[in-house]
Amino acid sequence: MGPEATCSCCGYLTRxxxxxxxxPVVASTQVASSLYDAGLLLVLKESFAxxxxxxxxxxxxxxxxxxDQQQKAISNFYxxxxxxxxxxxxxxxxxxxxxxxxxxxxxxxxxALLGLLLCRLxxxxxxxxxWPVEVLYxxxxxxxxxxxxxxxxxxxxxxxxxxxxxxxxxxxxxxxxLILGLAGFCGSMVSGHLFQQTSGxxxxxxxxxxxxxxCASFAFLYSLxxxxxPQSAAKxxxxxxxxxxxxxxxxxxxxxxxxxxERPGVVGHPLSPRKAKPQKTIIAxxxxxxxxxxxxxxxxxxxxxxxxxxxxxxxxQVQVGYGMAAGYMIFITSFLGVLLFSRxxxxxxxxxxxxxxxxxxxxxxxxVKYTYMFYIARAVMLFALIPITTIRSVMSKLIKDSSxxxxxxxxxxSLTVTWVVTSTxxxxxxxxxxxxxxxxxxxxxxxxxxxxxxxIGIVAYKQASWAKHADDTEx
Numbered sequence: 236m237g238p239e240a241t242c243s244c245c246g247y248l249t250r251x252x253x254x255x256x257x258x259p260v261v262a263s264t265q266v267a268s269s270l271y272d273a274g275l276l277l278v279l280k281e282s283f284a285x286x287x288x289x290x291x292x293x294x295x296x297x298x299x300x301x302x303d304q305q306q307k308a309i310s311n312f313y314x315x316x317x318x319x320x321x322x323x324x325x326x327x328x329x330x331x332x333x334x335x336x337x338x339x340x341x342x343x344x345x346x347a348l349l350g351l352l353l354c355r356l357x358x359x360x361x362x363x364x365x366w367p368v369e370v371l372y373x374x375x376x377x378x379x380x381x382x383x384x385x386x387x388x389x390x391x392x393x394x395x396x397x398x399x400x401x402x403x404x405x406x407x408x409x410x411x412x413l414i415l416g417l418a419g420f421c422g423s424m425v426s427g428h429l430f431q432q433t434s435g436x437x438x439x440x441x442x443x444x445x446x447x448x449x450c451a452s453f454a455f456l457y458s459l460x461x462x463x464x465p466q467s468a469a470k471x472x473x474x475x476x477x478x479x480x481x482x483x484x485x486x487x488x489x490x491x492x493x494x495x496x497e498r499p500g501v502v503g504h505p506l507s508p509r510k511a512k513p514q515k516t517i518i519a520x521x522x523x524x525x526x527x528x529x530x531x532x533x534x535x536x537x538x539x540x541x542x543x544x545x546x547x548x549x550x551x552q553v554q555v556g557y558g559m560a561a562g563y564m565i566f567i568t569s570f571l572g573v574l575l576f577s578r579x580x581x582x583x584x585x586x587x588x589x590x591x592x593x594x595x596x597x598x599x600x601x602x603v604k605y606t607y608m609f610y611i612a613r614a615v616m617l618f619a620l621i622p623i624t625t626i627r628s629v630m631s632k633l634i635k636d637s638s639x640x641x642x643x644x645x646x647x648x649s650l651t652v653t654w655v656v657t658s659t660x661x662x663x664x665x666x667x668x669x670x671x672x673x674x675x676x677x678x679x680x681x682x683x684x685x686x687x688x689x690x691i692g693i694v695a696y697k698q699a700s701w702a703k704h705a706d707d708t709e710x
Contacts, residue, residue, distance in 0.1 A: 257395055257411065260462060261415050261418070262415070263457065265419045266418045266422040267447045269421075269423045271447045273426035273427065273443070274358060274426065274440050277430050279312060279368060280544065283308040303545075306666075307666055310662045317655055319376045322379070323383065324651065327379070328383060331343040332643070335393065344394070346386065349381055351387065352448070352452055355447045356448055357375070357377075358371065385647040389646075392627055392643050395408055409570050416564070416566015419560075419562075423556050423563060517697060521626050521691075524626065525650065527683055528593075528684060529657075531680040531683035534658075535677060538676040539600070543609070548603075570620075572618045582625050582628065583691055586625050590622050590688050593616050594684030595615050595616075598677070598681040599611065627643065664679070
């Protein structure tokens with residue numbers, strides 16, 4: 236009876252542990268998002284093409300002029316769309332983060348997923364009943380009032396951090412990004428084919444948007460009914476407050492074993508009051524590096540979706556899906572990069588490697604004239620995902636786990652505000668340089684990516700100073 240009881244208990248604990256995995260939510264949500272992003276772009280292209288052809292029948296216009304009008308119309312739509320997307324979640328996301336810290340970790344995640352589902356339903360209804368594209372502003376606004384991506388991703392990062400030890404947190408978070416990338420790759424690869432299923436009928440994109448809504452529904456129901464908060468979160472609340480240390484900021488991840496003990500000379504060395512203030516400086520520098528780098532990434536991604544639709548590339552629906560899928564490959568290469576680099580480099584070194592990778596790829600995009608050149612530039616960006624994920628990992632080691640919700644949501648909101656401002660600026664710049672030098676936006680992104688290395692380099696210098704001080708104290 237004893238062994239049977241033990242096996243039964245182990246089986247229950249195993250099932251319970253599986254229910255703490257956030258990966259099913261991330262995967263299904265990202266498939267829904269990748270289908271939605273491709274569907275939104277293609278639906279906008281069809282809608283504005285119909286408007287342009289109607290105007291063209293009334294007053295003949297050269298084909299290039301029609302194409303430029305369509306590009307500007309899509310760009311103007313995204314300016315307002317991104318403003319609504321970025322500004323509406325500001326207060327709701329922070330409130331949800333506070334509620335998650337105080338009451339239950341799943342509050343932020345579940346409410347945000349409900350908003351994402353409602354937003355996907357908005358695109359489905361637009362396709363079904365041929366609503367004007369402006370109705371999508373209301374759909375994404377409703378999503379923002381539920382916390383939007385800021386509340387969703389801060390909830391994902393908080394649950395992922397609670398379910399891992401400091402020694403493998405970078406690997407844990409980049410693995411979540413890997414799942415996100417694989418799901419996005421699969422969704423993007425099939426998006427163009429799904430859109431073509433009804434491209435010739437009155438409901439263009441119906442199959443694509445219906446699939447997006449189905450995946451979003453699964454993610455919401457799974458997070459609400461199945462997902463459990465990791466047990467380590469409850470244990471952490473009962474544990475006595477730990478003394479602040481410099482562990483995790485001066486050490487390197489030379490092993491993927493979470494149970495391997497840290498070096499006593501580094502882990503056990505408490506921060507003196509004189510060194511408590513520089514820790515806040517480190518967090519501020521990490522914020523600055525993340526914001527500068529996010530500006531570069533957002534600007535490139537926003538302009539890229541428009542760039543591939545016009546000359547010289549002129550991509551069709553299937554090629555657009557393949558191009559988006561290529562963007563998701565960096566999740567796989569970045570994951571492999573972290574596995575490799577974490578054995579011999581500090582976190583800050585990995586961050587700078589990722590920034591150099593993206594900056595170099597953005598510079599190559601400046602001169603793209605053929606499809607193969609586009610994919611070469613994307614290949615150079617193979618480590619572009621490492622910086623933001625690793626910055627989150629470093630921050631998680633500088634704060635208490637009871638503050639994860641607030642700090643991560645503040646970081647996510649900072650990136651969201653950056654995204655709103657950058658998206659508006661880049662879309663305006665793209666329209667101004669459309670007839671002159673279309674690669675101007677990519678050149679600016681390359682500059683910002685390399686500029687973001689400066690604050691991270693300062694962090695690396697301070698970490699080295701702390702490590703030297705710890706070694707001297709140990710001697």
